[in-house]
Amino acid sequence: MYIGHYWEYRDITEKKKAECDLRKANKKLEMLSMKDGLTGLNNRRSLDKQLEIEWEYARKEKEPLSFLLFDIDYFKAYNDTYGHIQGDECLKEVAKIAKSVVFDESAFVARYGGEEFGILLPRANQYEAIKIAEAIRQKVEEHGIVHQASEVFKCVTISVGIMTVVPSENIQPISIVHQADQALYEAKRTGRNRISVYSHHKEADSNV
Numbered sequence: 001m002y003i004g005h006y007w008e009y010r011d012i013t014e015k016k017k018a019e020c021d022l023r024k025a026n027k028k029l030e031m032l033s034m035k036d037g038l039t040g041l042n043n044r045r046s047l048d049k050q051l052e053i054e055w056e057y058a059r060k061e062k063e064p065l066s067f068l069l070f071d072i073d074y075f076k077a078y079n080d081t082y083g084h085i086q087g088d089e090c091l092k093e094v095a096k097i098a099k100s101v102v103f104d105e106s107a108f109v110a111r112y113g114g115e116e117f118g119i120l121l122p123r124a125n126q127y128e129a130i131k132i133a134e135a136i137r138q139k140v141e142e143h144g145i146v147h148q149a150s151e152v153f154k155c156v157t158i159s160v161g162i163m164t165v166v167p168s169e170n171i172q173p174i175s176i177v178h179q180a181d182q183a184l185y186e187a188k189r190t191g192r193n194r195i196s197v198y199s200h201h202k203e204a205d206s207n208v
Helices: 002-033 044-061 073-080 086-101 126-143 174-189
Strands: 066-073 108-113 115-122 158-165 195-197 203-207
Touching: 002 174, 002 203, 044 108, 044 115, 066 073, 066 086, 066 126, 073 086, 073 115, 086 108, 086 115, 086 126, 115 126, 126 158, 126 195, 158 174, 174 195
Parallel strands: 158 195
Antiparallel strands: 066 115, 066 158, 108 115, 195 203
């Protein structure tokens, strides 16, 4: 009887260990699914989730929330000129630069898709968002990644759209992304390698 009890106990212990290992593996997979495989940044899925969390917090606390959306100017031409492997290296370098500029632990830096990146800045007003956007834009330009196919500069540059809002119940979280995207479009339309701020349904350019 004792021996049988021993084996039963060991079987239960091994089962619990297997379940624990499975939970750890699932948690690791979930974490990996929230990361961009190329740059190591958060991906769009994780950004969307974080936006909902920060939006609700900012709404309750009546605090500003800023969002930066930027992309690499003439990136298709960069890929066509230097190849996709070099294009991937370019994306990794720009991601590294963006991450190095944003020191605030509450900030959320993500690869939004393709050559687009998004940065969620909780409690950051428009002035603070502009400072961060300009710091990233300037540092990317100064990094000097050669881009002979660019029509704006012979090194890699970025264009940035900015939206700042104090969330309320009658505004959807996704609106901050859409409006930052409109500001980004305006930055590209007016020459690239610059930042543009969305404000009251019109974009105010910040030329550089």
